[in-house]
Amino acid sequence: MQLLNPCRLPVVDAFIRCYAKPLNELFPDCDTTITFSPLTEQDNQYRDIIVRLNKTIYLSDKEIGALGLTDPELFAAIAHELGHILYHTHPWAYDAEERADGLAAELGLGTQMINVIEKIIYCRRFRHITSALVKRIQYLSHLA
Numbered sequence: 001m002q003l004l005n006p007c008r009l010p011v012v013d014a015f016i017r018c019y020a021k022p023l024n025e026l027f028p029d030c031d032t033t034i035t036f037s038p039l040t041e042q043d044n045q046y047r048d049i050i051v052r053l054n055k056t057i058y059l060s061d062k063e064i065g066a067l068g069l070t071d072p073e074l075f076a077a078i079a080h081e082l083g084h085i086l087y088h089t090h091p092w093a094y095d096a097e098e099r100a101d102g103l104a105a106e107l108g109l110g111t112q113m114i115n116v117i118e119k120i121i122y123c124r125r126f127r128h129i130t131s132a133l134v135k136r137i138q139y140l141s142h143l144a
């Protein structure tokens, strides 16, 4: 697998330094190329924090700051998005989010992933999915 960071986002550089090797050990036969890109304010009408389109992961500096994510928490969020790509999760599968969270846990970022989900719950912007978010925390707590 190749992780590309053409815009040299510092936090993505740090993620690649720490996790490219363990990821390639977990997925030795994977030849997927995944690209990271900034999500600018003008392209982010839904105020997404981190979003995935095919094999590109977009990060909004502004929304990451607004949610107060630390770098290790952002690593967990990146691992989650990579999990969707690498496990080929189906968008409507009942366990798609849990499987993606599972990759964060595999990389030792389970606690940080729980923190991310808690911050998403407490910001109250995603109230309609609170029960699904709580379920993810319960699942991650069992993995830890």
Ligand SMILES: [Zn+2]
Residues within 6 Å of the ligand: 080, 084, 096, 097, 100
């Ligand atoms: Zn997800």
